[in-house]
């Protein structure tokens with residue numbers, strides 16, 4: 001059995017700007033979060049991850065930090081943050097803060113001093129000399145355009161992997177690393193319980209920066225040369241080894257994530273990776289649309305789940321965040337099967353090995369924004385790419401169609417609390433438009449309904465705490481050749497890993513343990529009925545959870561003949577559109 005203190009926890013992500021506005025200025029704030037703590041406690045969240053609320057020009061909604069140890073007045077005061085930490089603590093919830101350490105805003109005093117010519121602060125960033133008409137390298141910014149900006153006054157270029165106002169820090173400078181450790185210490189002393197580290201695997205750049213003739217430069221700085229050393233140092237020197245820490249890993253590898261998250265390495269608790277969220281990028285390009293490749297999705301889950309299990313690493317499990325379009329719009333069905341598909345997608349990852357994250361509104365099955373006009377968008381990346389797509393020759397209708405599918409603003413629309421004005425988010429004018437489906441999709445009408453998407457998420461959160469097979473069990477995959485069904489089983493037994501083969505029944509009472517625990521999770525990823533062979537052992541299993549009323553649809557005859565997939569002793573299970581069935585050994 002694996003002992004990770006956080007393996008039964010569930011983390012809820014709050015995008016403060018869009019969560020709840022308490023003062024009517026149209027922007028969510030800390031006071032709004034405090035008001036909604038009962039709601040978050042009711043869902044069963046253990047930690048609340050807040051995206052940045054630090055002073056910032058908000059070019060990238062707070063990921064352009066101008067002061068790491070203060071609160072932006074837009075969001076409230078330090079006293080509000082202390083109150084939030086206190087009040088969430090008394091409800092058994094911790095606060096996880098977002099540490100944006102790859103870059104600062106160019107408004108940060110460090111950058112301002114660098115601009116003023118202070119050599120010491122120029123060493124905080126990645127400056128390069130060179131002619132004004134040639135970037136030091138051909139690297140591209142993740143938000144479009146070159147990753148370098150020229151400063152005529154200094155006759156130098158600086159690196160920005162993101163927006164031009166987000167200057168990359170020079171982690172090779174020990175003084176920078178010390179400054180960042182002080183930031184961690186500051187918040188740890190305030191009683192914060194966890195940290196999320198923004199694009200942390202990008203912080204170690206190679207000593208010599210060179211052109212990338214096969215890509216945009218990422219291969220040189222993703223999981224860069226000193227990354228493991230720097231992370232170990234940061235964790236050790238700030239004493240956060242026992243806290244819940246998650247690294248956002250951009251274009252990373254399994255091997256690196258095993259190292260980032262395995263306990264003996266003493267780096268982080270777990271990692272976000274994004275490979276499974278690129279299965280609908282044509283040729284790996286976010287701005288080229290295609291239908292999701294479900295086989296690729298399954299293969300990625302298999303590789304990362306098994307790889308992390310075998311290597312001793314730990315995954316953050318997530319579909320949604322503030323950078324991703326809504327999953328129900330992407331892999332589910334926004335129309336007829338919205339509720340079913342939202343529940344199936346939830347179960348599909350919550351029952352895996354790892355720590356699940358719920359992004360605000362996901363627990364309601366909130367959808368994409370469906371904005372019709374460029375004036376409705378706010379995100380710097382979306383606005384940049386709209387231009388780039390037009391420059392590439394796309395019509396504005398085409399460019400808007402791409403944004404409608406891919407914009408980060410899809411997940412940044414106001415939280416839908418009620419059918420009231422502005423979905424109950426603000427009494428003022430929301431900074432970004434609410435989605436017009438809020439009268440139907442909101443907290444008020446789901447909270448009391450156990451059949452709602454919210455009710456289902458609540459069950460999933462509770463199940464993880466109740467069943468050690470979910471929090472601690474091993475995972476193995478089923479239906480591996482079937483592109484329509486994501487299926488896996490979880491086993492907790494004598495620790496040998498025996499019993500993870502579905503065809504083998506787990507003997508009762510093996511190794512003197514009272515019972516082995518075994519769960520089978522079957523997810524229909526499509527809007528059609530899909531029939532799969534049922535393992536004989538399942539006959540003795542009960543349904544633990546599902547998104548359709550009543551018993552699972554086992555069948556033995558017609559489907560056998562029709563499908564030609566009959567195997568002796570086996571029946572079939574018909575999975576209805578977006579159905580998820582969770583079977584449990586011994587459940588009645």
Ligand code: TEU
Pocket residue numbers: 060063064100142162198199248250286322323381408
């Ligand atoms: O995101 C990093 C990141 O690489 C993406 O998820 C990003 O949104 C994507 O490349 C765009 O296509 C983190 C934050 O989550 C994001 O909100 C920030 O904008 C970014 O870092 C910069 O701090």
